[in-house]
Amino acid sequence: MMPGGELLYPSPQHQPATPPQQPHSTIITTATSELLEDETWVWSQIKAEARRDAESEPALASYLYSTILSHSSLERSLSFHLGNKLCSSTLLSTLLYDLFLNSFSTDPDLRSATVADLRAVRARDPACVSYSHCLLNYKGFLACQAHRIAHKLWIESRRPLALALHSRIADVFSVDIHPAAKIGKGILFDHATGVVVGETAVIGNNVSILHHVTLGGTGKSGGDRHPKISDGVLIGAGATILGNIKIGEGAKIGAGSVVLIDVPARTTAVGNPARLVGGKEKPSMHEDVPGESMDHTSFISEWSDYII
Amino acid sequence: MMPGGELLYPSPQHQPATPPQQPHSTIITTATSELLEDETWVWSQIKAEARRDAESEPALASYLYSTILSHSSLERSLSFHLGNKLCSSTLLSTLLYDLFLNSFSTDPDLRSATVADLRAVRARDPACVSYSHCLLNYKGFLACQAHRIAHKLWIESRRPLALALHSRIADVFSVDIHPAAKIGKGILFDHATGVVVGETAVIGNNVSILHHVTLGGTGKSGGDRHPKISDGVLIGAGATILGNIKIGEGAKIGAGSVVLIDVPARTTAVGNPARLVGGKEKPSMHEDVPGESMDHTSFISEWSDYII
Amino acid sequence: MMPGGELLYPSPQHQPATPPQQPHSTIITTATSELLEDETWVWSQIKAEARRDAESEPALASYLYSTILSHSSLERSLSFHLGNKLCSSTLLSTLLYDLFLNSFSTDPDLRSATVADLRAVRARDPACVSYSHCLLNYKGFLACQAHRIAHKLWIESRRPLALALHSRIADVFSVDIHPAAKIGKGILFDHATGVVVGETAVIGNNVSILHHVTLGGTGKSGGDRHPKISDGVLIGAGATILGNIKIGEGAKIGAGSVVLIDVPARTTAVGNPARLVGGKEKPSMHEDVPGESMDHTSFISEWSDYII
């Protein structure tokens, strides 16, 4: 769990005189009862949105009823939608629906992660117009929810099923997250096509990852060989991060960067190979949590000194 | 047809005494009757190609009849093909077919854009052996045509349907173009996998964009935040262009570049971060229209001075 | 065919006094009878793995029986699996199954390539837990096998069918290999999403290629315009290699590199634009075959001198 923001990002040089009054991520710190309340609230929002859309667009009403409005809970709606998206002629939708519904029903952590992700997408992506938009249409969101089921199967030692599900997610969404990879809550996989996350990778809470991002390994030997992404990190489009390295809390990785070494907290790495903005010895540090603020390009002014 | 480059892109050094009498993209300005003629001609070519292929390859004849030869017009063939490609168990092919056919039938601009794109692919991609090859098999072409329908829905305020269609295009073709993005005519999305085009992006006419190209935003605030790509631009594979910046007419973006600032007309930007070939102050300028000439690598000799 | 290792990688400076006792790639040098034996052995492994998994995971047993355990040979299993993965409403699974089975049955080279690829994936990817895992779930493996059929159709002048198959592979797996491209044996396409291989590209034996790799052309004129990848090469994630250039035997291309000129054998090229590690004049050379050793990052120590 991600504690309050002031503990998360202790930035010695820029330590604010008083701790921030509002923690960065209230979702994650809320208690279970609040989460249930949250789940109910989000589901009621989704239903209301879908009802409004069904009324205004009869051509879509059938779709909205089958995916959302005919279901009694978010977990049923999501299980149905994922089952239909991920099924194939040899892995039937009913089997997947059953598997997903059973997982969501018995594991409140899965459900709270779903809610946190919905909130993250809605809050961070200005192109996301509603919760139902995210639930139905965001392949990164859907791939992440399906991955969580695959991960649950993996840690229950049901590996062949986890890998079969992994394969379907990679085929259908072009998102390739190894079922063993650990992923926190409040995640935004924006656009998501081409994301690759390796077996021993770890992704913290409130992380935002753009499309074509690779969290890759370094060779053919097994063991712990993939990146560890701390809370609040933002990784730009097309960034490639390789090896068992650590991307510190609240760090930012520029689009297209190739990162092969650790990146300290609250710093920005850009370029191929990636360098720290401000220099290796005394890198510039930022106050915000890029994984939430989604500020991709504030480093440009600094960086542009030595470009073009 | 687009005339020679020197008329199209008046580059300061070769500035003609009088401004060009003919706008950049004659395709767009041709009268309706010519477009209809063009449409008829392309469709007759496609039918002839399909007939020849069906005769030489019985195993494919059923496919060619169902997708092309049984249809009475290009718009019917394309609506059928897109409907079958983009349908799902919850968005039936008949619904999509109806939607597409209705859009193409009532909007001649959509049809002329389709014809211009078919011509662009055929002219610019040496691997494209026929118009029917493009119509049936080019995911970039198909994604672009479907996007145009989604865009039409978007500007008609049928946003939930536009977004549902957007989601299907992203799932099926791994091409993620926001329905609000404006795209001109004569477009080649070559290979296309992984292309991401954001909400406020604008793409001009006669542009060629390779796979994995991102026209992305800069953060979580809304508003105008994506690149503007002028006419005749060529964007190499894997290039990432971020923010509300302008890529000038006839500019060229090298493969793998990360572009964060404006690029002047007829110049080439390469690298991560991208620099102008020839230097910031007096960049080299080219005569041709890269979006049509598809010259990806002519800058190498210049660039290679400081590589390897 | 790839001869013994000592012939393959003649590295003048590091020439070993005695030829290596163990050739790099025993798979490729075995005779036909051995290959048949190999095929039988691999198939019996796959069956045993599937049987074990079916017993431990009843929810997956149906899938394992339909894809593997009900079949009498590897070629039937693979033809069935590919047929079901690649079919569409207009290209029926029975047609594809028939086409694939006929090709595999009559062409032992196709079968030996499949076996070599299975061994390559199993040996090089630590995340690959079994041969059946690769056969069922690796989109790169499946795309490559389907490409070999498309290539066979291409050289038999059945081009419309080859291109239709190419299109399905690109849609379903997001792997876009032109049917004319020549690919050797013992290939690992790891993760595979977004791989693009152009019409005149050639890939040797025992090559490993990560996701988002482009072997692209240089413009709109036809002819020989794509890279030639020699035996034993390793190409990191997101690398873009453009033009009719040669990547020498056992060379290594760093992740995210943009390569526009030849790379000598057993050297490493990194960066955008790519430079040789150790410098242009006297690049560092490695002993191993990166395509098999999968050592992505050993150059970092050297490289990191001038980064960050």
Added chain:
Amino acid sequence: MMPGGELLYPSPQHQPATPPQQPHSTIITTATSELLEDETWVWSQIKAEARRDAESEPALASYLYSTILSHSSLERSLSFHLGNKLCSSTLLSTLLYDLFLNSFSTDPDLRSATVADLRAVRARDPACVSYSHCLLNYKGFLACQAHRIAHKLWIESRRPLALALHSRIADVFSVDIHPAAKIGKGILFDHATGVVVGETAVIGNNVSILHHVTLGGTGKSGGDRHPKISDGVLIGAGATILGNIKIGEGAKIGAGSVVLIDVPARTTAVGNPARLVGGKEKPSMHEDVPGESMDHTSFISEWSDYII
């Protein structure tokens, strides 16, 4: 067209003193403008019913929207529903939808027959709770509408397509009506399973036919060889009527009868072989129109004299 009842069923012995004030079948005698009005009225009823049902039963709402509520007219709804019911892996729903919609749109007779059938089912079958119930669920109704399209194709000399459609109707609904058979309006095929109607059969207006009824031929020579069923006839379940014989207006055929000879108007034939109730010489005659009154069993009292 079926004129007023008094002309239709001149029953000498029971001639009423005054002509009936209300004709039997107002639907058939209305003019075209009234039919259009009728169509509009029925469609508005169907929409209202579907809306009410969608509200009360969310699980069915998606179905009701896709089949009825998303459509702008009865002909679109019916074309969509039939296309989805009758399609197969080799006859795609979009092709059938297109064919059906085109037929209904261009042929008002087809549409008025549909409306007359809807009214007939609603009026005569006490188990029919609404028009939408008939439209969606009555296989006899659906088979009859699809037959009318097949018949239209037949008389346009598009016989292979007519026969392919015939085959799908026979497979899907177990209703086997030869496309050449002529069928009037206001028809109720109740339950419908197993109905067989031969090539040269003719069925008048306002006829009701129960399941397992055969209107069969007499051998292998071609020509006019099937029964002619006049207006207002009722044919009970399992009746077999063979040969080019005439069943007179308003006649009634008992369930399970085997009829090999003509049956006079307004008489009842029962048994195997069928005999006229009341005797061959002076059969009992009835006043009502059995095809509309649906009185199956009023003859029992008379008949039962010689049974059991």
Added chain:
Amino acid sequence: MMPGGELLYPSPQHQPATPPQQPHSTIITTATSELLEDETWVWSQIKAEARRDAESEPALASYLYSTILSHSSLERSLSFHLGNKLCSSTLLSTLLYDLFLNSFSTDPDLRSATVADLRAVRARDPACVSYSHCLLNYKGFLACQAHRIAHKLWIESRRPLALALHSRIADVFSVDIHPAAKIGKGILFDHATGVVVGETAVIGNNVSILHHVTLGGTGKSGGDRHPKISDGVLIGAGATILGNIKIGEGAKIGAGSVVLIDVPARTTAVGNPARLVGGKEKPSMHEDVPGESMDHTSFISEWSDYII
């Protein structure tokens, strides 16, 4: 519930001196706990049969795992199988699966009826080789189980959904049972094609009904208008029973009969129109329960006196 045999069939003339030691239908009289035990036992039999068949026939193993062996209970297996059989492009399998599973899970009566039917088919049909054979392949059995769900929906006033399900059963199995019809337990619908059971029909326990049997109404007025079939009745192939008449306990209806009046208990009615064997005044009575003994033709010797 059907009490002991001696009470069920009080046949004054043939009253046995001592009551039968073994009741006719032990299934129905067992208590709830025994039924649960029964359910467990039948399910374990089905699993064992399927396991044996999967081992002996690899081509069928996938089917057997998906339909039976991957499920944890009879109700899950049956819900899955029915969902896949009855789904359509507009009524998805996941929706039906959910509906069926929910019904079976919450209603033990549905489950005990299923078990009683399985036992009935296995005991009475010599062509039924195993319980799994019945569960998977008997369309009469499957239609009956699906009808019970439709009936449950009907009495819960979810009529549109009940009728939609009714329609699917009629399309898929050619078995047309109105959702309002009441059906007991221990039912065998043998072959089943063409069975029609009307809205107000009632079928008791331990009844056997062959194919093409009609329990039909008598006209277009509503109300109670269909036959009432008592316990233990056997109805031969193609029999048509019309109107609100009573077929007494243990009665037998000959194949092809047309029955329009009541049939007393333990008597046999044959012919068109049906007569009682032995004559109206003093019909022959039988000792056995034809619905269980399945003796179709013992009356022939008697009957044949007046035939041929």
Added chain:
Amino acid sequence: MMPGGELLYPSPQHQPATPPQQPHSTIITTATSELLEDETWVWSQIKAEARRDAESEPALASYLYSTILSHSSLERSLSFHLGNKLCSSTLLSTLLYDLFLNSFSTDPDLRSATVADLRAVRARDPACVSYSHCLLNYKGFLACQAHRIAHKLWIESRRPLALALHSRIADVFSVDIHPAAKIGKGILFDHATGVVVGETAVIGNNVSILHHVTLGGTGKSGGDRHPKISDGVLIGAGATILGNIKIGEGAKIGAGSVVLIDVPARTTAVGNPARLVGGKEKPSMHEDVPGESMDHTSFISEWSDYII
């Protein structure tokens, strides 16, 4: 095998002075080489018909290419067509196609039976306009060919698979033939809906059977309990034949008859219960082979003496 005509129908009373010069069924008596020739000829006819139809009806061309014109032999075409007709979500088309093709390829008897049936339908049914019409559209023909595969599986002791196939045939075509039933060659199942043929039934050569015909058993004991239908028999629509009785060579069973006792050769049985035309003692005998002549109703004149 059916020997020459003169031996087949030894009718003592009507023995012709000289044996018939032309045997009734030349198909069956031809040698194997002739059958192969026959197969080739029929297949070439089918291809020519399909080619003609594809040209005249573009909307059907895709269907004709996929089912007929893309195949290299009748057995491939038929296997493809049956595989697509009989597949389900749990029995995939590729599995069935493989099974069917393997059976037809290795068993010339199956193929010669198919050809004989095609000829029979074409010769006897005036509504059959071509061989391809029969191959594609006749559910009786298709059910019979699929039954032959099921029967082959049955006698090879692959009973679960035989029964699964039986179930699919019964669902899809409403034709229920037990896999153990033996069926000769040159069979016409006309219309076919509702046909039921029991486990121990035997059907000879050149038999014609109309729809709704039952060859049923007599109770719940196993053993030989179904009818034996000799060569050349014609069974009218809706006839029910029960028990281990013999229908003699060339006999005719009237529509709707219920037959419970043996019927001598070349006689006609009609009615419920069935009586011999001409009387039990000296029944009328006919010269022709009704199974081929298809004369359903010639007995009417005789019969009508005592009807109506």
